[in-house]
Amino acid sequence: MNSNKQNYTVITGASSGIGYATAKAFAQRGSNLVLVARRQEELQALKQQILGQHSSLDIIIKATDLSLPENVYELYADVRNLPLQTWINNAGFGNYASVSQQNIAKIGRLLQLNVEALTILSSLFVRDFQNIAQTQLINVSSCGGYTIVPNAVTYCASKFYVSAFTEGLAWELQQSGAPMRAKVLAPAATQTEFGKIANDVSEYDYRKSFTNYHTSAQVANFLLQLYDSDQVVGLVNREDFSFHLGKPLFPYAGQSKHNQKN
Numbered sequence: 438m439n440s441n442k443q444n445y446t447v448i449t450g451a452s453s454g455i456g457y458a459t460a461k462a463f464a465q466r467g468s469n470l471v472l473v474a475r476r477q478e479e480l481q482a483l484k485q486q487i488l489g490q491h492s493s494l495d496i497i498i499k500a501t502d503l504s505l506p507e508n509v510y511e512l513y514a515d516v517r518n519l520p521l522q523t524w525i526n527n528a529g530f531g532n533y534a535s536v537s538q539q540n541i542a543k544i545g546r547l548l549q550l551n552v553e554a555l556t557i558l559s560s561l562f563v564r565d566f567q568n569i570a571q572t573q574l575i576n577v578s579s580c581g582g583y584t585i586v587p588n589a590v591t592y593c594a595s596k597f598y599v600s601a602f603t604e605g606l607a608w609e610l611q612q613s614g615a616p617m618r619a620k621v622l623a624p625a626a627t628q629t630e631f632g633k634i635a636n637d638v639s640e641y642d643y644r645k646s647f648t649n650y651h652t653s654a655q656v657a658n659f660l661l662q663l664y665d666s667d668q669v670v671g672l673v674n675r676e677d678f679s680f681h682l683g684k685p686l687f688p689y690a691g692q693s694k695h696n697q698k699n
């Protein structure tokens with residue numbers, strides 16, 4: 438990470454789970470932060486905790502609902518003049534239900550957050566910052582963004598979108614010679630508030646529901662490994678929970694003679 442104290446990392450979904458742990462990890466490395474989520478109090482508590490250990494950092498809080506496109510554009514307009522170095526689209530949620538039984542209103546919000554907000558924020562960040570050295574966009578997908586998990590089809594499809602979009606963007610940046618890097622983090626089960634929200638319950642016990650899972654701090658460490666590497670994908674193997682850095686996984690038609698001619 439560039440040690441220039443002027444640089445900022447934006448983390449969406451920083452009020453709990455993976456985003457919360459990632460905020461602490463980037464603060465530990467000396468990055469100023471923009472912390473985004475709906476719950477102002479949780480963001481404020483995290484800010485105070487970080488400043489208690491790293492008093493020289495600038496920690497900006499943005500309490501906003503990113504499932505509404507107007508808030509997404511407003512967030513970007515508010516921060517675009519900062520010297521942004523890293524943007525982490527982590528805010529997202531899941532849903533456990535069959536397609537025939539799923540709550541369609543909840544699915545609408547899921548698609549707006551997991552897909553639409555991530556696409557708008559990625560596009561605007563790339564447009565403005567792609568030619569700035571050492572910039573990175575990290576989009577949080579899931580190993581369910583590479584494998585279809587039963588009873589989580591729509592969530593997985595939203596994460597397949599995140600993986601494919603980010604891999605495609607990584608190819609695009611690489612081929613245009615832009616210095617920005619785009620990367621996909623794909624965690625497996627992680628003990629966060631995800632389980633409660635995906636199952637619409639007030640309590641959720643990861644020990645009962647999974648044979649194995651990571652903590653948020655472990656996943657934040659994976660994200661840092663991805664950040665530090667030249668690879669595009671950081672994927673947790675959902676069978677043995679090992680973490681792997683590697684190349685894009687989707688087929689890419691970069692060299693095909695059947696592509697549209699420019």
Ligand SMILES: NC(=O)c1ccc[n+]([C@@H]2O[C@H](COP(=O)([O-])OP(=O)(O)OC[C@H]3O[C@@H](n4cnc5c(N)ncnc54)[C@H](OP(=O)(O)O)[C@@H]3O)[C@@H](O)[C@H]2O)c1
Nearest residue numbers: 450452453454455474475476503529579626627629630631
């Ligand atoms: N936990 C897992 O097993 C797992 C596995 C693979 C991938 N992931 C992915 O990891 C990412 C982080 O999830 P997590 O596991 O850390 O879950 P989490 O603890 O529920 O955190 C989700 C974060 O997103 C924020 N958020 C939710 N809806 C939002 C909205 N409409 N606008 C703005 N922020 C919103 C939440 O804050 P507020 O409620 O304050 O808005 C929270 O900070 C997600 O993209 C998830 O799909 C999770």
